Amino acid sequence: MFYIQMTTDQLLFAYTNMLRAREFDNALINLYRQSKIVGGVYSQIGNEATSVGTSMALGDGDIIFPMHRDNGAHFVRGMTAQEMAINFLFRKGAMTRGTDGTGHFADPKRGIYGNVSHLGAMVPVAAGVALAQKMKKTKNVVINYIGDGGSSVGEVHEGLMMASVMNLPFILIIENNQYAYSTPVAHQTHNPKYSDRAIGYGIPGVTVDGTDLEAVFAATSTAVERARVGNGPTLIESVTMRMRGHAEHDGGEYVPKEQIIEWQKKDPVLKTRALLLKNKIKEQEIVLLETQIKQEIDAAVAYANQLPPPDPSEARRGVFI
Amino acid sequence: MGRDESVFCIGEDIGAFGGAFKATKGLLDQFGADRVIDTPIAESGIIGAAIGASLQGFRPVAEMQFSDFIVNGFNQVVTVAATTAYRWGIGVPIVIRLPSGAGLSGGPFHSKNPEVWFAHQPGLKVVCPATPADAKGLLIAAIRDPNPVMYFEHKKLYRSLKAEVPDGEYVVELGKARIAREGSDATIITYGGTVPMAVQVAEEIAAEGHGSVEVIDLRSLVPLDHEAIFTSIRKTNRALILHEDNITAGFGAEISALITEQAFESLDAPITRVAAFDAPVPFAPNLEAEVLPSKAELKEAVLGLLRY
Numbered sequence: 001m002f003y004i005q006m007t008t009d010q011l012l013f014a015y016t017n018m019l020r021a022r023e024f025d026n027a028l029i030n031l032y033r034q035s036k037i038v039g040g041v042y043s044q045i046g047n048e049a050t051s052v053g054t055s056m057a058l059g060d061g062d063i064i065f066p067m068h069r070d071n072g073a074h075f076v077r078g079m080t081a082q083e084m085a086i087n088f089l090f091r092k093g094a095m096t097r098g099t100d101g102t103g104h105f106a107d108p109k110r111g112i113y114g115n116v117s118h119l120g121a122m123v124p125v126a127a128g129v130a131l132a133q134k135m136k137k138t139k140n141v142v143i144n145y146i147g148d149g150g151s152s153v154g155e156v157h158e159g160l161m162m163a164s165v166m167n168l169p170f171i172l173i174i175e176n177n178q179y180a181y182s183t184p185v186a187h188q189t190h191n192p193k194y195s196d197r198a199i200g201y202g203i204p205g206v207t208v209d210g211t212d213l214e215a216v217f218a219a220t221s222t223a224v225e226r227a228r229v230g231n232g233p234t235l236i237e238s239v240t241m242r243m244r245g246h247a248e249h250d251g252g253e254y255v256p257k258e259q260i261i262e263w264q265k266k267d268p269v270l271k272t273r274a275l276l277l278k279n280k281i282k283e284q285e286i287v288l289l290e291t292q293i294k295q296e297i298d299a300a301v302a303y304a305n306q307l308p309p310p311d312p313s314e315a316r317r318g319v320f321i
Numbered sequence: 322m323g324r325d326e327s328v329f330c331i332g333e334d335i336g337a338f339g340g341a342f343k344a345t346k347g348l349l350d351q352f353g354a355d356r357v358i359d360t361p362i363a364e365s366g367i368i369g370a371a372i373g374a375s376l377q378g379f380r381p382v383a384e385m386q387f388s389d390f391i392v393n394g395f396n397q398v399v400t401v402a403a404t405t406a407y408r409w410g411i412g413v414p415i416v417i418r419l420p421s422g423a424g425l426s427g428g429p430f431h432s433k434n435p436e437v438w439f440a441h442q443p444g445l446k447v448v449c450p451a452t453p454a455d456a457k458g459l460l461i462a463a464i465r466d467p468n469p470v471m472y473f474e475h476k477k478l479y480r481s482l483k484a485e486v487p488d489g490e491y492v493v494e495l496g497k498a499r500i501a502r503e504g505s506d507a508t509i510i511t512y513g514g515t516v517p518m519a520v521q522v523a524e525e526i527a528a529e530g531h532g533s534v535e536v537i538d539l540r541s542l543v544p545l546d547h548e549a550i551f552t553s554i555r556k557t558n559r560a561l562i563l564h565e566d567n568i569t570a571g572f573g574a575e576i577s578a579l580i581t582e583q584a585f586e587s588l589d590a591p592i593t594r595v596a597a598f599d600a601p602v603p604f605a606p607n608l609e610a611e612v613l614p615s616k617a618e619l620k621e622a623v624l625g626l627l628r629y
Contacts (some may be wrong), residue, residue, distance in 0.1 A: 100408040108411070113376065116400050124366045125401055128373020135329075135355060135379070155396065158366035165361060319403070319444040320468045321412040 004218040008279050015272050018048035021072035022269050023297040032248045039101045040247035044069035049268035050238040053216030057224045061140040063111040065126040068103050070145050077110045081297050085304035098310030119146050120153025127159045130168035141169045141227040149180025164201035169227035172235050177242035182254045198235040210238030211268040329356040332384030341386045342420050364394035371415045380414045388419035389433045402469040403444030412467035422475040422514045429601035434566035439471045440542045446470040447542040449513035453484045458493030475514030496544030504535030507559035507626050512539040515563050522620045532627045551584045558589040559626050568596035590629035595622050
């Protein structure tokens with residue numbers, strides 16, 4: 001696989017959005033610990049290079065179906081910290097109007113469609129969006145994200161089969177973060193190399209270090225280019241580690257401590273920071289950026305948190321349009 | 322499809338073969354393989370693809386080869402299609418065509434009437450045409466509707482009914498029941514495959530001088546024409562609900578509850594239900610006939626209602 005060296009601007013853009021994702025998680029985790037948030041907090045800590053690196057390979061008209069650990073992709077596609085906070089805290093003004101939580105909202109203008117909790121269900125739907133691109137000859141590409149856990153669901157097979165047999169502009173990112181809730185990969189599959197599944201569909205399958213921003217970006221760029229010229233889908237397995245529990249209620253005691261320590265060394269945010277330094281970005285400039293992003297996120301979450309809840313009338317607004 | 326380029330068909334064997342029941346016969350030649358899409362045997366894949374395309378401005382018509390197979394795409398229907406408008410404020414204008422029903426020795430897996438599963442799930446429209454004209458008019462209305470529509474076509478009607486269909490653009494609004502036969506002494510409320518049986522029984526009872534029975538063809542379960550039901554009950558004061566689906570928690574239970582809540586004062590007799598025995602539809606013709614509601618059973622029930 002070829003390797004793309006990202007430009008300094010690209011690296012800075014990536015790092016900014018990885019920080020946003022990390023700080024947003026930290027802010028939500030803090031609220032959770034204070035019992036000031038409804039529902040679960042599903043952090044993406046450890047996954048920032050994947051969500052940011054993949055989505056940066058896309059252009060304006062392209063479309064993503066992120067899963068619940070891909071906030072970096074939302075930021076890359078232009079969602080502001082304030083919009084994210086309003087959505088995640090489902091205050092008045094949230095895109096789901098309070099009818100649904102976490103990252104389940106859709107923002108079609110930015111090419112973002114949310115997921116349902118049954119993540120496997122989104123693969124056929126995302127394939128359908130890719131089918132629409134092919135029918136309309138738009139050249140736009142669809143990226144659908146799923147985890148090692150979700151990819152065991154039968155609908156994933158049906159979606160990949162449809163996408164491959166119809167040669168659709170579709171990319172499935174399997175974020176292999178080692179655990180499906182508490183179940184390790186060893187108990188989920190007899191072949192832990194998820195990209196091998198591509199062989200069954202006659203499409204390219206690649207495995208990439210999901211903590212390596214440039215590697216993720218390169219693999220996705222190749223897949224996007226392939227899809228854009230009409231050569232069909234790609235399956236990308238991005239190997240990462242879910243550094244926290246399934247959600248914040250889950251202490252993750254079933255994960256061996258050594259495994260966490262090993263992956264801490266590969267923290268994608270720190271790795272990308274080191275890449276910036278290597279690219280002659282000054283430490284001082286990086287620290288300033290980090291301070292700014294933390295302030296931006298904290299201010300956005302604080303702002304959203306004081307907004308009123310959704311109007312009660314939203315509950316009975318009706319199920320049809 | 323001729324009028325609106327966003328409409329396309331997707332399903333198993335719907336292209337060159339024209340569909341298991343020939344409902345799409347000729348469409349491939351007329352509209353090409355881009356708009357009449359044959360797929361692998363993958364109901365979730367088909368429905369998901371339809372949902373996805375609908376989010377991008379298309380109006381897909383997906384075909385289940387038999388309504389029984391909808392179970393393989395159930396998640397797409399109830400989890401994705403049915404909830405999207407409520408959650409996102411974005412419509413999912415898909416039609417899922419479902420050849421349904423028994424009476425053809427299809428056995429347990431080619432005979433189901435699964436409409437009530439979808440009537441129970443908020444966010445889906447459920448349509449059950451009973452005449453050739455309605456099959457056209459309701460289908461066009463379903464395709465133009467901005468919401469997901471489960472469109473049940475009773476397989477027995479495909480072959481047993483022949484009638485003129487209005488030419489040109491013919492739309493029958495969803496949610497408006499039809500009085501299939503006027504009457505004054507009792508009302509049979511039914512839909513889909515059992516409408517012809519209800520009309521026949523009503524005619525026989527009239528011919529034999531036992532009474533005047535009204536037959537309401539609901540046309541759609543969601544939206545449900547409450548007023549048509551109550552208006553008829555206020556006139557006839559006797560209600561019988563007939564469906565081919567099995568009885569327990571069938572749609573008859575919902576109609577019965579509605580009448581009890583809102584038209585109880587008008588009733589001169591207990592509400593009666595005639596429906597299939599609670600079992601998978603068996604294969605052998607004589608066993609199948611035992612399980613399904615029969616004309617004799619219906620007639621006896623109506624006569625009992627009239628005598629009450």
